[in-house]
Amino acid sequence: MKRPVLVRRHRPLRGGQPLAFAVGLILALAVGAVLLMAADHEPLRVYQRMFEKSLGDQNAWSLTLNRAVPLGLAGLAVAVAGSMGLWNIGAEGQILAGAIGAAWVARIGGTWPGPMLLTGMLVGAVIGGGLLALVPAMARARIGVNEIITTLMLNEIALRLLQWLIHGPWKDPDSYNFPLTPVLPAQAHLPTLFGRAHFGVIIAGAVILVFGIAASRTAWGYELRVAGSSADTARYAGISLKRKILTVLLLSGGVAGLAGGVELSGTADRLTEGISNGFGYAGIIVAALALMRPSGVAAVALLFGAVQVGGQSIQIIGVPASISTILQAFILFGAIGAGVFVRYSLRLVPTGVDASGEGGTAA
């Protein structure tokens, strides 16, 4: 008798992650096809439409790029913290806080000239997101409170803060009692690049590029990775862990906050409850698929942007947009499943080699 056992490879399979990603994509499309057929839709027709409406022409690309902006920034936020072994689960709340910060600047600076107002809004967004990350950052750096739960809880807190603002103090008096703020001033919109694509694409691209360089080419990025892999080594090398944790989580919050500001000034015309659309949670999947690397984040964000835009486009032919949510989750599950074999190989071991003979990691 033999039993299967996962054995760690000496080094991960080369080119394994893109391969795992492809496996995830194929698995997701296969599962999606089954679900579509179960509801009497033709998978090929649906997928073709999703592809055409997200990547088929210039206009489709502009929509996909716009979607990739908040996904990429949220993914980057998670990845920045993740490269140091920290989990920022609070990107969703930080996006909302960023949007609140930007909207607040737009409220007080309604008469400012465009460039000044937009700059102010984006700065307000970064500060808003950073402020929301402040408590988890301080608690983690000073007394070692696990940041996973604190950032998670703050998502719900930020959502309720936003709800309170748009139901109460910031509510548009002419909204017929709908929870909305008044529309933003005309000059509070980011300029358009082509099609529907707005300037946020350049902002997000630049921010991701800067972090990519900082992470891989600077001493700061190197220290992050050292601190992430071994706290003891970091201490020995004279790296201040507390300061690193604090700055990284605040930066992470600020980047996510920026996503909220860009989303508000780029695609929305006012602050509503649905300003984020789950970008913060999707960003965690994006970062995980990208193995916490900024360059990967950009690529995965584009793909997810396309899936989301495609998902919206099929509603018109009667397919629920939730199919794109399912696709995204299955891309990740497929990729983590396949990713195991990038790091491990499957061996058949005779039973009885292990004295206890049961359990272990038999897969």
Add this chain to the structure above:
Amino acid sequence: MIGLLVATVSFGALLYLAALGELISEKAGVLNLGVEGMMAMGAVSAFMAAHQTGNPWIGLVVGILAGALTGLLHGWFTVVLGAEQVVSGLSLTILGLGFAAYMGKNVVGRPPGAVLAPVDWGPLTDIPWAGPVLFGQAPFVYLAVLVGIATWFVLSRTRAGLALRAAGESASTADAAGHSVVGLRLCAVGIGGGLAGASGAYLTLTLTPQWAEGITAGRGWIAVALVIFGAWRPGRAAVGALLFGGLLALKTRLQTFGVDFSPILLSMLPYVSTIAVLIAISVRARNRPSPAPAALGTAYRREER
């Protein structure tokens, strides 16, 4: 006022069921942030099954099974394949919400096929105050109490519970003692999912007997918070469930009491207090051990121990 107390117990049980599931899972060392998704799957499956068969009990069973199966997906990826628990759990939430929305597309807003009505305790229900609060409740409330007691008993008084806790505190020790860590953890995650599914079924079979996207409304996150608030103990979690349930109940009644305070801000309290408790635990942990299971969130591979 009686209405408030009745609703407090009712909402408390809703949160408690899901929280107990998460507690069992975390006690075995598996953090499952997919509660919201498992609840949604339980809610939609229970509703559809009751809709089809007209029997609410079949709905309940189907809801529990749906939650358990969804949870076991997390178990497969994290326990068997060793994937990151945080990522897998959050994906499970996204998947569960999306899948439930897709499945339930045709029953949105439909009248329920069957509901689980309050249990009739006869004359007991007529006792002032205690009658409606304790004896006028839906079967789910009594289910929550029973599961709570069973969880406490099994975890702290039985060998199986000891093995399960060992898997969460020190997996290699549990392994060395001859227990299957994979088996124990999968079992815990499956039970956890089943309880989240039961909580979801409570929503669509009793509390708001219909299906709509987003019906779980963040209550799965409160369940995650409750486990920490209750310091991983079933008894304390019950107290927390009543507190948080009271807040949910109070939310819709503030205005009738003439209190001029935003119900939205009030609903922040569970999350704020959980952060406060977490900080307090960490401050105290300098002198005494943290109540969190030591191996929580880590994968176990025998070959690498």
